[in-house]
Amino acid sequence: MKKIIFLFAAGTFVLASSCKKQEAKMENTPINPAAQITEAPMPQTATPPADGKYPVMEFETKEHDFGKINAGSKVVYTFNFKNTGEADLIISNAVGSCGCTVPEYPKEAIKPGESGKMKVSFNSAGKNGQQQKTVTITANTAAGKEMLTIKASITPVTGIAQ
Template sequence: MNKRMNLLVVAALFLLTTACKKETVNDKAVTLDTLSAQRPAAEPKPNVLPNYKVPADGKYPVITFEEEEHDFGTIQQGDKPTYEFEFKNTGEADLIISSARGSCGCTVPEYPKTPIKVGESGKIKVSFDSKGKSGETSKTVTIMSNTKEGSKILKIKTKIEVPQKN
């Protein structure tokens, strides 16, 4: 028991003496936390685009969709319906869509790869593969762009019927 306590005290003293380092910066003593300096940097937020900076003029594009949700209605299992979400750049700068990702492999979006000028329109085509699925289903597509918000979520939904076997 005594050996265990001594070991614990030695370990605590070791951590206290190595965890912080004093440095002098502009003639002031500063304590640096060397343990936190060794930690990996935090992961960037998913809606923050590393290649985009805040515009110097403060003008952003705005992506305005005619509708942000589409219902395919009732479809048969194995059908592959598609829908085009139409949008317009109603902001004050060119709109750049950097990616569009479906919530699963069955939902595949296609998006414009070139900048959309102010006042221009575009389409994001979403294809849904219902193979192996049944019942009420809803999926999302996340659009990453250089808008102030950084992302937009579109939704699709459907009811999938399984064909009767004779």
């Protein structure tokens, strides 16, 4: 019993002293001002155009379900849209909700009445079960943001390929 108490006390001492050494190292580390954390900039809202005319992104569908796919599969879906507004549509960014979801969007302006495509790739590696991911589009529409959704049911691959 005395050995257990001694080992516990020794372990506690080692942990406590190692934390103090780490704190001392941190106190003596020079701070790089460029690496300091700053507040994230506030999101910009769409400034109303002088003529009050906005583009409108009208999608054929804003959601796609890939259904059942095997784990590790890479699948792609293309969302079709049309600018039904009265001004040129400019997409400034499109971001997936995780690194497994990658959108590709047109970089050129879409004129009123013209159509465009947004290709979304999904990599199911490391995923299992029901998955739902989103793509957030930043554009010069009245809302400023549009959202697309993809879904899939990931089935684990059984057996080992030889």
